[in-house]
Each structure stands twice: as C-alpha cells, then as structure tokens.
Amino acid sequence: MPVHRHFAPTALMFGNLVTGCSVLAPAGMLIELSSDLGVSVHTAGLLVTFGAMMLCIGSPLTAWLTSRIERRTLLTTTLVVLALGNAISALAPDYATLLIVRLIMLAVGALYTPQAAGTAALIVPAEKRGGTIAYVFLGWSLAAAVGLPLITFMASRYGWRASYGAVGVIGVLSFLLLVWRLPAGLIGAPVDLKTWADVGRNRAIVVLLAITTFLMSGQFAVFTFMGPLLSKLTQVGSDAVGLAFAVYGVCGFVGIAIVSRIVDSWGPYKTSVLSVSLVLAGITGWALSAGVYPLMACSVAIWGLGFASSNSMQQVRLVTAAPALATASVSLNTSFLYVGQAIGSAIGGLLYAHELLRGIGFAGAAFVGLALTTVIFTRRLSTAKSSSA
Numbered sequence: 077m078p079v080h081r082h083f084a085p086t087a088l089m090f091g092n093l094v095t096g097c098s099v100l101a102p103a104g105m106l107i108e109l110s111s112d113l114g115v116s117v118h119t120a121g122l123l124v125t126f127g128a129m130m131l132c133i134g135s136p137l138t139a140w141l142t143s144r145i146e147r148r149t150l151l152t153t154t155l156v157v158l159a160l161g162n163a164i165s166a167l168a169p170d171y172a173t174l175l176i177v178r179l180i181m182l183a184v185g186a187l188y189t190p191q192a193a194g195t196a197a198l199i200v201p202a203e204k205r206g207g208t209i210a211y212v213f214l215g216w217s218l219a220a221a222v223g224l225p226l227i228t229f230m231a232s233r234y235g236w237r238a239s240y241g242a243v244g245v246i247g248v249l250s251f252l253l254l255v256w257r258l259p260a261g262l263i264g265a266p267v268d269l270k271t272w273a274d275v276g277r278n279r280a281i282v283v284l285l286a287i288t289t290f291l292m293s294g295q296f297a298v299f300t301f302m303g304p305l306l307s308k309l310t311q312v313g314s315d316a317v318g319l320a321f322a323v324y325g326v327c328g329f330v331g332i333a334i335v336s337r338i339v340d341s342w343g344p345y346k347t348s349v350l351s352v353s354l355v356l357a358g359i360t361g362w363a364l365s366a367g368v369y370p371l372m373a374c375s376v377a378i379w380g381l382g383f384a385s386s387n388s389m390q391q392v393r394l395v396t397a398a399p400a401l402a403t404a405s406v407s408l409n410t411s412f413l414y415v416g417q418a419i420g421s422a423i424g425g426l427l428y429a430h431e432l433l434r435g436i437g438f439a440g441a442a443f444v445g446l447a448l449t450t451v452i453f454t455r456r457l458s459t460a461k462s463s464s465a
Contacts, residue, residue, distance in 0.1 A: 084199050085208050087257035088192045090250045091155055092215025095188045097223040097243045098158050098181065099127065103300050104224045104321060105231035105239055107307070107314075112236060113171040117304050118429040120171075121421060123178055124300045128417035130179045134186030135411035136272075136404070142187060147195045147262040150187070152254050157184040159247025166240035186414075189216075190407035193391050197402060198262050206344065206392045210336035213388035217332045220384065221325025225318045228303065232314035271404045280397045280454070281405050285412045287450045288390050291352060292416025294443030295383060297424035297436055298359060300417075302376075309433055310369040320376050327380030335385035344396060345455055348389040352451050354382030356444045363437025387413065393454075 102109060102123040109120040142150055161181025168174035193209050200208045223246075227239040275281055298305070302324075303317045310316075331351070339347045358379025365371030390413075394405040420443070427436045 083257045084259060085196055085211055087250075087254045088151070088196055088212045089215040089218075090253055091151060091188055091192055092212060093218045093223065094155060094158055094215075094243070094247045094250045095185055096216040096219025097227065097246065098162060098185055099131070100219055100224050101162075101227050101239060101243060102127075102178075104227040104303065105236045106301070106304055108231040108236045109171075109174075113174070115171050116429075117301070118425045121300050121425045121428070123175060124296070125418050125421040125425065126175060127178050127182050128296075128414040128421060130182045131186045131414035132411045132418060134183045135190060135407050135414065138184070138187035138407075140272075142191075144263070146260065147191065147198070148254070148258045148260050151191060151195065151258065152251055154184055154188045154191075155247055155251040155254060157181060158188070159244050159251060161185070161244075162240045162247060163244035166237040166244065186410070187407070189213075190410040193395070193406045194402060195258070195262055197395060199259065203340070205395060206339045207336045209391050209395065210332060210339055210385070210388040213384060213391060214329070214332050214336070216387065217325065217328040217384040219325070220380070221322065221327075221329040224325055225322035228314065228318040228321055232318070271401060275398075275401050275404050275408060278398055278401065278405075281394060281401070281408075283450065283454055284390060284394055284397065284405075285409060287352075287447050287454070288387075288409050288412045289416045289419070290443050290447035290450065291355065291386060291390075292413050293420040293423070294359060294416075294440040294445075294447065295355065295379075296417045296420030297427075297440040297443065298362060298420075300421040301424050301428050301436065304428070305433055305436065306369070306372065309367045310372065312369055316369065320373050323373055324376045324380040324383070327377045328384040331381035331383070331385040332388055335388065339389070339392060344389055344393045345451075348386065348393060348451055349448075351382040351386035351389055352444070352448045355379055355386055356441065356448050358382065359437060359444055360441045363434070363441050366434045366437055 106117050106120045110117045161177060164177050165174055168177060192212055196208045196212045197205050230239045306312055306317050306320055335347055358375050361375030362372055365375055390409055391406055394409050395402045398405060423439055424436050
C-alpha cells in the first residue's frame with residue numbers, strides 16, 4: 077500500500093494527460109477536420125465549444141451523482157470511456173457523428189480532473205496537498221507539451237483519424253497504470269444539495285470561480301483557433317504550427333513544474349498572481365505582434381509558462397479556502413473552466429468567421445486582464461476575512 081500511494085499521484089497525472097488530449101485534440105487539427113469532413117474551420121471549432129458546454133454541465137452533475145463511488149472504480153471507468161470514445165471518433169463517418177460521440181465521451185470524462193484532484197488530496201498529508209494537486213494537473217501540461225504537437229503532426233501527415241486512434245491507445249495505457257497504482261477503498265466526502273448551497277454562500281469560492289471563467293474565456297478565444305490563425309496571419313505551414321503548440325506546451329510543463337515546487341513556500345495567492353500575469357503578458361504580446369511568426373511564438377512561450385500553472389493554482393486555492401467543500405468546489409471550478417472555454421471559443425469563432433483575426437488576441441487579453449484584476453482583489457478579500465475572524 078505505501079508503494080502504491082507513493083506512485084498514485086503519477087497515475088492520476090497520466091489520467092489528466094488523456095483527459096487533456098481528449099479535450100484539446102480538435103484544436104490541433106481544425107484544418108484537417110474542416111477539409112476532410114467538408115465543414116468550415118468555424119464549424120470544426122464548434123467541437124471545442126459544444127464539448128466545453130457538455131463538460132461544464134457534466135462536471136458538477138457527475139460529482140453529485142458519483143461522490144459516493146469508490147475512487148479507483150470511478151476514475152478507471154472514466155478512462156475506459158475516454159479511450160473508447162477516442163477510438164470510435166477515429167471511425168466517425170461524418171461531422172455529426174463525430175460531434176455526438178464527442179459529447180457522450182465528454183459527458184463522462186468531465187468528472188476525471190476534479191475527482192483526480194480530490195483523490196490526490198486523500199492520499200497525501202495536508203501540508204503536501206498544494207504541490208501534489210499541482211503535480212496531478214501536470215498531465216494537462218503534458219497534453220499541451222507533447223500530446224497536442226503530436227496530434228497536429230499526425231493529423232497533417234496521416235489524417236485526423238490516426239490522431240484520435242493514438243489518444244485511444246494512450247487512454248488504455250493510462251487505465252492500466254491507474255488500476256495498478258491507485259489504492260482501493262478511497263471515498264471522498266459525499267456531495268449533496270446542502271454542499272452546493274454552502275459553496276454558493278462562500279464568497280471566496282464564488283470569486284475564485286469568476287477568475288476561472290475570465291481566465292479560460294480569454295485563453296480559449298485564441299487557443300481554439302491558434303493553428304488557423306498562425307497559418308492565415310503568417311502564412312506558415314503545419315510544421316511551424318506544430319512547433320508553436322510544442323513551445324506552448326513545453327513552457328506550460330516548465331511553468332507548472334516550477335509552481336509545484338514554490339507554491340508551498342510562496343503561498344497560492346502570490347503564485348497565482350505570477351501565473352496569471354504571465355498569461356496576460358503572453359496573450360497581449362500575441363495580439364501586438366500578430367503577423368510576425370517569431371514574435372508570436374515568443375508570446376506563446378510566455379503565455380505557456382502561466383497557462384497550466386494558473387489553472388492548478390485555482391484548484392489549490394479552492395481546496396485551501398474551504399477543505400470541507402473541496403469535492404464540490406473543485407468539480408464546480410472545472411465546470412466554470414469549461415464555461416470559459418465555451419465562451420472564449422464562441423467569441424473567437426465569431427471573430428474568425430468575420431475575418432477579424434487580429435481582434436481575437438485583443439479580446440483574449442481583455443478577459444485575462446479582468447481575471448488578473450479579480451485575482452488581486454482576492455488579496456483584499458482574504459485580508460478582510462482574516463480581520464473579521
């Protein structure tokens with residue numbers, strides 16, 4: 077059992093890799109999907125928008141319905157569904173089928189990331205929860221650093237079906253690792269209607285959820301269409317697009333690796349300010365340098381340093397703000413994360429459809445600026461709370 081607990085966070089992290097690849101995959105192959113399925117890039121981008129809508133509904137709903145289920149059973153079943161969903165997607169005959177399969181797959185997949193964070197909190201001492209949750213979220217960084225560039229590479233050479241098939245295979249491997257390493261018998265705090273009411277009355281949680289929404293709206297306005305935007309604005313090929321995704325992901329990996337080491341000493345607030353500031357600097361740089369590939373790639377690198385770490389800090393801050401409500405608040409945060417994805421990809425798609433390509437970056441920067449302003453406000457909120465205690 078001690079050995080299993082020692083390696084369990086790594087197993088949970090690889091599950092997030094599969095989840096991240098499943099969620100992000102269409103963004104890495106919009107051009108191929110558009111061409112092969114006979115739809116516009118905007119329509120292909122709706123795979124991200126509608127998928128995010130399903131995820132935002134599914135995350136709190138599945139947290140409520142499954143909170144009493146043993147965690148290893150719950151998480152491994154979720155990975156089986158993700159693996160099968162990607163395998164079936166590879167065989168989809170048309171766009172409508174692909175969309176339906178994606179919605180069903182993500183309706184179940186919505187529970188993995190929040191439940192993995194909650195499970196990580198169960199298997200480590202309280203003083204190590206911040207770093208462990210950040211480490212588990214590293215799977216999303218790997219999805220962007222390794223998964224998305226490989227998806228883009230495979231789609232450009234072997235077709236989008238090969239990319240979906242590869243994600244399915246990784247899902248099977250992750251399932252086996254989780255069965256092997258995650259201890260059995262882990263049960264989280266049950267989620268009931270009173271829990272949701274308590275979450276809604278907690279001011280700190282509500283503000284943190286708003287930050288998540290603003291932050292993800294700004295990022296996904298740009299990220300969803302990053303490949304087509306680079307192609308149109310700079311006239312680069314698929315290899316250069318894949319390189320930009322790789323730079324984004326590798327920097328995300330570096331950023332969250334650093335954050336997982338400093339968060340327990342810096343504290344979640346300071347670390348969050350740093351992460352969101354990097355996202356804002358990167359997206360602002362993208363907007364100002366639109367049309368110049370080297371400058372846009374540099375901006376993507378800066379943005380990448382903050383994207384995954386800012387998300388993991390939101391998870392950590394929610395857990396530390398109200399530990400008793402962590403199962404519900406973290407799942408709700410994941411839901412709001414996907415609300416932001418839906419809002420951002422919808423706004424980005426609308427601007428893209430109207431050929432307002434340069435405006436997408438400025439729209440993204442505006443949302444992230446609002447997120448940073450709200451993060452700074454939470455320091456005063458915490459001070460006021462401490463004074464009244």
